[in-house]
Structures are given as structure tokens and as C-alpha cells.
Amino acid sequence: MPRMNVKQKMSSCRWVLIIACAAMLLTGSRLASTASAANMLKVGLLQEPKTLNVWRASDTWSRKVLGLLYQPLYVRDPGTLELIPWLAAEPPLFDEKALCYTVKIRPAKWSDGTELTSEDVAFTGNFINEFKVPRYYSKWKFISKIETPDKHTVKFFLKEPKAIFVSRTLTTPIVQKKEWTDIIAAARKTKKPLGTLLNEKIKNPISSGPFVLKEWRDGTYLYLQKNKHFFGTGQKIQGRLLGPYIDGIIFKIFGTSDASILALKKGSIDMFWWGIQPGYLEDLRGNRDIELFQNEKSALYYMGFNVRKAPFNDANLRRAIAILVDDDFIIKRILQGYGIRMYSIIPPGNAFWYCPDVPRYGEGLDREARIKKAFGILRDAGYTWEVPPVNGAGKVVNGEGIKLPGGQTMEKFTILTPPADYDPHRAMCGMMMQEWLRMLGIPAYSKPMAFGALLQQVKVKHDFDSFVLGYGNLSLDPDYLRNFFISTNDKKRGWNMSGYNNPHFDKIANESASAMNRDKRRSLIWEMQKIIIGDVPYIPLYDPKLIEAVRKGRFTGWVQMLGGVGNMWSFCQLKPM
């Protein structure tokens, strides 16, 4: 083999250098040209959306994107959080006698230019009911029939009164009949029609929203272009003149928060559509190109007990633990102040349904006072100690050997939490709770566990003592309160994970589900909150604040609301600066 001489080697090196420089220059020049494309919003996502099949999407990322494509009849006003007509032209009319809601549809078009009609709405509802589409079926199954007297009117006939109809059923995304008819026809011929539908790859979703899919490069970016047929363009809805005023949105995928935040600081993206962890805040606050928004979330993080078994079936023990758990410490130290103390199961941000008049365990008490109060409750309930946590002189000491009212020694008590790499806050909460409970002599042990395994133990096997879990995005309709605690949901995979069983609560919960009068329903929901917080199957802990970061000087018009600035209203109102 002939050997390369020095000249040849130099020549090879030169070629490598030329190629590398060309690559850099080429991409650099394009970056520069993009900087002038000021109308394009670049949004960083932590993970790639899994699918654009709206019926299959179970991940946050797919739903964020799909929320800009498929629109519902009603949406929440960002200021009042009340439901307002969106694809609908006006509020729904309810005929109590006929159990019928009439909804008028506003003139709107799909992204392919065809008209959005009542047929599309009826088709969506009938499709969900026929195929029992998971996540949506429970919101539509009580509808007996859907009529379309004309192309702008839909009549929904209910089998029974359902309070969630407006807030949950009418907020379902509507799909185009034309797009799905052939898919459904083909699916019906298969062995598992629903499975076939859920596995359908939607390459070009027909949108009724402000944007439409232009291009999706797997694993790298997803480009939504302004929908020229969007019904809201130029319309004033709730006093807001809608655009979109931007040409499109490019969603860029980042595997880690570190990379996303560097990209934001560098200017590669205009917004990181995810909560910023407190650890990054100091750095971002000092950056004059970054603007931070702080909003409340509709979230609940809580400690739950397995009330199916002793000693957790004793409300006195649960109340004593609720007093020992120092929410203020959790918010100040663990969340570094970025959280709101929860007193009820419904977050305070959901003002209409939140009941402020519930028992507030341990509020304003210091550690010693908490121990004394919890000790008093347990002592009065018949609990005894080998070494009581409060001695004869009334001084707090380390309690030991707590015994149940029957005289048996309390067995090891496990607090299951997600692992620190999944959620450091919840893992840390579990460790702190362990320490607080031990001060009273309760043999508590915090046990971080893989998230899947934790859910299996709690939700499927019901084999646990207590756990710390959370919901990051609760619906604004409070029906989940019924779901979480009604005794009929105390079954494998049911939402009553604690196994709470209170016939009085069940009665009120069922009444609330069929209460069509909003005020009456609110009084029932308030009553339910009082019962739950009195019995404490769950100890509400905190609702973390959502901090979001955007680039300054690029776009103006961010709309703040519960759940952050990454919302439909922002994307419809953002204007390039």
C-alpha cells in the first residue's frame, strides 16, 4: 500500500478543515437568517410528543401540541376561569324536563377549508360512545342521543342529570368527521376496532385551532404553522382580540432541563414550556434576557393512608399525623417558598369550588406545640407509650414504644414515596415525615420506590400503609373529589386508593354528581371537603407554584393564568416585538 507523503497528509487535513468550517458557516449563516424570522416562536419541550392521534395521546407533550390543533366547544377564561364559548357561539341552553342541552356552533372552518358543523360535534360524541374511547368515555357515556337539527345546532340528550356535562363533556376536543370516517370504517373490520383506532398514525391532523401541523421531524422538531382558517382570527373573545400574530411555533426537543435552560439563555428558544426547578432560578433571575412568570397550578400533592387496615382506620391517628406534618416547613425549606399550602383537596386557586372553611391541622404551631397537641389526641383516644413524648413536667422528649388502644405495639409504618430522581420534593417530604412521626414514638420509615412499583402497590394491590403522591394537573371541575373518595371506587385500579368508605360522603358525592344547579353543587362540594379533611384519609400538603421562563424582547402578550403562560390565549395573542 503506497504511503502518504507529507504533502498528501497536509491535503487531507485541509479537506477535513474545509468541511468542518463549511458546516459551521452554513449553519451559522442560517441561524443568522432565522434571527430575522422574528415571527416564529421557538418553544423548548423536555420530551418529544408521542403521537398526534388525539385519542391515543396519554403524555403531557402530545397533549400540549394537540391542544393547539383540536378545539373544544368551551374553554376557560384566563381571568375568571369560567367556561366560555369557544367553538360554541353561546352558553349551552338546558331543558330540564327533556334533560337536553342545546349548543349553538359558531361559524368556523377546519384547516382544510371545510366548514366545521354540528355533524362533526355529533360524530365526535357518537364515536367516543361507540368505541368506548378511554379517558373520554366516562364523560360521554351518560348521553342517550345527539341530534343535529341544523348545521349550527347540536342537541345532547342525557340519560340522567350530570353535573360534569358542561365542564367535562363539552370541553372534549372535536374532530373532523371527514378525517375519521374512513379510518373508523377500516377499524370496524378489524378484530379490535378500538385498538386499531388508537394505533392509527395521524400524519396530518385536520385542525380547528390557531395552528396546523406543517412538519414533524421525528426526534428533533415539530413545526406548527398559523392556521389561516382559524375562526378566532380577528375576533374579540372575552375582550381579547385574537391572532395568531405569529407565523408559527417550532417545538424543539430537549432531553434535559439543563440543555433547555442553556438554550433559552443562548436564545435558541423563546420559551421553555415546563416548570423551572428552584435550583435554576437564581441564575435565571440574574439574566437580563430572561423573564420569569410565576403562576399557580391546579395541583395537589398529598399524603394518603390505607384506611382499610388498622391502625390507619383510626381517624384520631390520622389527625395526629396531620398535626405533626409541618406544611410550612415543606413549603419554605423543601419547595424553597415556591408552593402554596393546601388545606383542602381542591387547590385554593380554583376559587369557586375551594372551601376555605375546613379544619386546619397544626396551623401556626411550632414543633413542640404540634407534638403536644398530637400527643393529647392520641392519649385521649387510648394510645399509650413506653416513654411518652410529653413527660410529667409537660416537657417534650423523644417518645418511644407507642401502643394502640388495644394494647398492641404499633408495627413499623411505611411511607412510600417516589424516588428522589423522579421527584426530589416528595422523596424529601417522606424523609421529613418519618422524623416528625418518630418524635411522637411512631415507628415510621420512609421508603422511596420506583414510580411504577409504587402505583402498583397503592392502586392495584392496595398493599401499603401510607404514600406520598400528587396530581400535577387537576381538572378545574371538582368531580375528582368524588372519584378519589367514593366507596364504589375502592377497587383494583380504582381512584379511591385509600379505601375510604363513608356512606354519608357517598350520598353527598352522588348528589353532587347530578346537581345541575351550580350553587347547589358548590355547597355539596364544600360539604364533601369538610368531611374529607375532618376524616383525613389524605393529608393535603402543597400545590407547587409554576415558574416559567421566556426570552425578553422577542414576543409580547403572554397571558398568565392558572397553569402558566403556556396556554391557548398566549399563543393566540403573542406579538413579535
Add this chain to the structure above:
Amino acid sequence: MELRKYIIRRMIQIIIIFFVILTVLFLLFRLAPGDPVSMMVDPDMTQEDAEILIVQLGLDQPLGIQYLIYLKNFFTGHFGFSFHYGEPVVDIIWNRLPNTVLLFTTSIILSALVGVFLGKIASWHKGKKIDSLMTIGALVTHTLFLPWLALILIWIFAYKFGWFPINGMISEEVWLDPEAGFIARALDVMYHMVLPLSTLFLIHFGAYLLIMRSSMLETLKEDYILTARAKGLEEKVIRDHHAAPNAALPVVTSVGLSLAFSINGGALTETVFTWPGIGRELVSSVSQNDYPLAQACFLMIAGVVLVSNLVVDVLYAYLDPRIRY
């Protein structure tokens, strides 16, 4: 003839081992706590919804039936549908595989070439400063924690100097430009490869350097090297033409196996650089209990590793006439 018999024997062994792996994988995923449906912590999912979904995913079937479906999916090359993407697993893998192969194969070849070259130089100058420098350098870079190194490189070269992109495989500016042709796009991919490739190179080249150095030192003690010297051949000729080709044999084995393992994509590298490859899918599918996708990823890795082992053994016999099976 002997080699042919050997290959046939090994092929039979590979089929048996692969079948065992196929079964163990199936069982491991089912025995692991948690299932794909309970992972969906969404208060909108009622128990009824969860049960419907379980039926659709085929998780309601007895384990034996699930196993038979799994085997059928494997033998038809379909691998089933991903629980989360709702797409055929084979499509997802084919989509991601080229990206992984491009990055990791390039890095292994580059690391091996540089490692062999430097290893040769280091051994030739054994005990001198250049040898110590290279050996220590190789040890240090080889033992660096990959995500740390990756983040440091991103911070310096992408964020501080702005020379390279922070992550990803392509720039939307180039790929959305209808005028950008093949060359522009290829250059864009190369540009994005620089940092992940540098990270992988820095981590891996040291191993090849050390293997080559050690193997060279052994080779240099051989009689035929003494004979070459006695014949009065130039030192450089002895090093490059007599010692190095023989000393490179262990590197061949190492490269062969590394190439096989490269298809798992190095989950860490792909995650930090958001490189859309198999490694990232593997991590995501395992953490979300997406059985069909995770199983297919593992099976592919197992298959390629088994076959590569055989290829390396055969290659060894071809490269070294002393080895006969």
C-alpha cells in the same frame, strides 16, 4: 471445511441463546412491578377506562397467550405496537437506528484509529515523557463521567463560545429551507455531530490506546521483530509494517464488540445531546413500561452482539493464520 463446521456450530448456539434471551426478556418485563396502564396517573382515567385499555393492549390475556403473541410478533418481524406511540415497533426502530449507527459507528471508528495510532507511538517510546503523557491522558479521559463531560463540552463550546449547537441532530433552519439540498443537510448533521462525537471520542479512544500499547509491547518482544532489526530494516518500517498489524488484533476484537454494542446508542449520550436514537427510546420505553418497544430494543442489541461475536471470531481466524477452529 473446519471453519464452516465451526460457523454452523456457533450459529446453532446463537439460535439457542437468542431463544433463551427472548423468553427471559418477556418474563423480566412481566415480573417487574408496575404495568403500563397503572403508570398513567391521570384522574381522567376511570377504572372502566383502564380496563378497556388493558384489553386493547392485550394485557388481559393469560401470560401463556401473551407469550405466544410475542413469539408470533417476533417471527413475523413486526414486534407489535408500542403502547405509547401506538405505532408498529419496527417502524420506530427503523426510524431511530440510522441516527444511532451514524453517531456511534463514527465515534468507534475514529476512536479506534486514533487509539491505535497513539498506542503505537506510546509503546514505541515506552518509559519516555510522550508515553507517560499519552497513558495518563488516556486513563483520565477514559474514566471521565460521560454526562459530566458532555455538559461541560456543551457549556464551553455551545453556550460560552457558541460554536456548536446545544443539542439535537439537525437545525430546523436548514431542514425547513426548501432550497437546502443534500449537501447542506449533510453538513448540518455533521455540525451537530461534533460535540456528541467529541464526547464519545474522548471517552473511548483511551481504551484503544491502552490495548494497542500493551499489545505492541508484547509484540515488540517477538523473535520476528529481532529478525527484522537484524536484517537492518528501518525502525519505522519495523513498527508500522511488522509490529503494528500483529499488535492490532486485540483492538479488532474490541472494535467488533463495540460496534455491536453501539446500536444500543449509549442512553446517556443520546439523552444529554437529545440525539434521536435507539438509546433514548430504550430508556423511555423501559421507564414507561412500553413492553413491545423495550423488548424489541433489547432483542436487537442481543442479536447484533451474538452475531458480532461470531463475526469477530471468524475475522480473527482470517487475520491470524495461526488460529484455526
